[in-house]
Amino acid sequence: MKERLVLAPFSVASLPDSALADHALRIVQALLVDLDSAGAILVASVDGFKLAHGGRLGSDPARLAAMASSMAALGDTTSRETGIGAPSCMLIESNDGRLVVRSMQLRGRSVVVVLLIGKDLPLDRVKNSLAATEARLAEG
Amino acid sequence: MKNFKIVFTGPPGVGKTTAIAALSDLPPARTEVRNTDATLGPTHTTVAMDFGQVDLGRGECARLFGTPGQARFEFMWRIVAADAAGVVILIDNSRADPLGEFVAYLEAYRDLLPQMTFVAGIVRTEVCRQPTLDDYAEQLAARGLAFPVLEVDVRRRDDVQVMVDMLLTKARSRL
Numbered sequence: 001m002k003e004r005l006v007l008a009p010f011s012v013a014s015l016p017d018s019a020l021a022d023h024a025l026r027i028v029q030a031l032l033v034d035l036d037s038a039g040a041i042l043v044a045s046v047d048g049f050k051l052a053h054g055g056r057l058g059s060d061p062a063r064l065a066a067m068a069s070s071m072a073a074l075g076d077t078t079s080r081e082t083g084i085g086a087p088s089c090m091l092i093e094s095n096d097g098r099l100v101v102r103s104m105q106l107r108g109r110s111v112v113v114v115l116l117i118g119k120d121l122p123l124d125r126v127k128n129s130l131a132a133t134e135a136r137l138a139e140g
Numbered sequence: 141m142k143n144f145k146i147v148f149t150g151p152p153g154v155g156k157t158t159a160i161a162a163l164s165d166l167p168p169a170r171t172e173v174r175n176t177d178a179t180l181g182p183t184h185t186t187v188a189m190d191f192g193q194v195d196l197g198r199g200e201c202a203r204l205f206g207t208p209g210q211a212r213f214e215f216m217w218r219i220v221a222a223d224a225a226g227v228v229i230l231i232d233n234s235r236a237d238p239l240g241e242f243v244a245y246l247e248a249y250r251d252l253l254p255q256m257t258f259v260a261g262i263v264r265t266e267v268c269r270q271p272t273l274d275d276y277a278e279q280l281a282a283r284g285l286a287f288p289v290l291e292v293d294v295r296r297r298d299d300v301q302v303m304v305d306m307l308l309t310k311a312r313s314r315l
Contacts, residue, residue: 017176046173047185048212066212070188073171077188081169110174 023106024051027113027133034129039097039117044068046103046110057116064114071101072112089127093119100126104134144202144311146304147221148190149249150230151241152209153182155263157190159230159294160204163301164192168204177210187213189220194304202304217248226257226307230294231276234264239271243279253285257310259303261292 024043031041032054040055048069053061075090089102100115100123113133115126148156160168171188190206207213207220221227227249231242242260246253260276276289288306292299 045176046187047176048187048210049176062212063215066187066210067215069173070171070208070213070216073173073188077169077171109176 020045020107020109020111021051023137024111025054027104027106027111027137028052028054030133030136031113031115031129034132035115035117035121035126038121039115041116042068042114043106044112044114046072046112051111055116065112068101068112068114072103075101076103089130091123098123098126100130102130102134104130104137106137142200144196144200144225144308145205145223146202146307147205147207147224147227148230149207149217149221149227149245150209151232151235151245152180152185154209154230154232155294156206156209156230157186159228159261159300160190160192160206162295162297162299163194163304164204165194166192168192168206185209188216196308200308202308204304214248221249221252221256224256225311226259226304227252228303228307229258229260230292231260231262232264233262233271234268238262238268239275239279242276246279246283246285257307257314258287259306260287260289261294261299261303262289263292263294265291 027043028041040057042053042057042061042064043051044065045051046069048066050061050065057064071090075087079085079087089100092099098117098119102113104111104113117126148159150156157170169191172184172186175182175185186206186208188208192204193201194204195201205220207217229245231238235241262273262276273289273291280286290303292303294300
């Protein structure tokens with residue numbers, strides 16, 4: 001289907017705020033250090049624009065940013081519908097790896113952080129790294 | 141109970157979420173987030189899908205799904221359209237190139253057009269009279285297609301109901 005899309009009549013998306021993108025890059029760098037460069041990391045705006053990424057994603061970063069935005073929104077909506085509160089993270093466990101999606105606040109804006117990791121990396125460590133990164137961001 | 145799946149698609153800000161909210165018996169599930177794209181009008185935009193449901197009476201109900209509008213979410217268009225009884229394409233006549241957007245959606249759904257029922261709802265025709273419904277019909281005819289093209293106000297339940305009824309009339313005949 002992708003190759004059949006005619007994109008010209010659609011609006012051209014604005015580039016993300018460069019300061020926000022700089023901060024997003026710091027998230028990527030911090031997580032890559034925390035996780036010993038395991039896997040790949042992408043930070044997207046809540047409405048699906050890529051802000052920064054690092055490591056080997058195995059997918060077009062712009063496309064993955066849009067998918068991450070959809071996943072985060074579905075997770076949030078499903079959590080609200082089922083009355084279990086705001087989601088802290090979402091996990092996709094597949095045969096050859098894991099995808100962890102977490103929403104964070106960055107400079108007063110919500111962003112979506114995606115980690116693509118191997119199954120050998122303990123999930124607790126990943127969650128702790130994400131929480132520590134979010135805490136550091138909150139401290140400024 | 142017979143259960144039909146209806147999909148609302150179209151460019152950002154055309155009123156897909158509004159249309160579903162107008163017809164749904166319950167407040168729809170939404171996945172709207174703050175829009176960071178300065179080229180778009182709405183402050184919020186759908187990034188995954190909307191979902192509503194309407195009891196049609198006589199043992200029938202319709203599940204109403206809305207797609208995100210932006211082309212970067214095209215992967216959701218196919219996911220949402222799977223197994224649908226029909227698709228409503230909404231086009232805003234007051235935008236710069238409504239016919240171009242209509243054609244873009246015909247192209248995007250090209251391989252589903254022969255197997256699914258479609259209706260086009262043209263909004264904000266009171267703001268901009270051109271192009272006319274005939275212009276849209278000509279675009280369809282040029283591609284060997286024919287399906288209803290209507291002027292609608294998606295805030296009005298009756299208008300949305302008419303589009304869904306048109307889709308379901310054909311969908312029922314296929315059962």
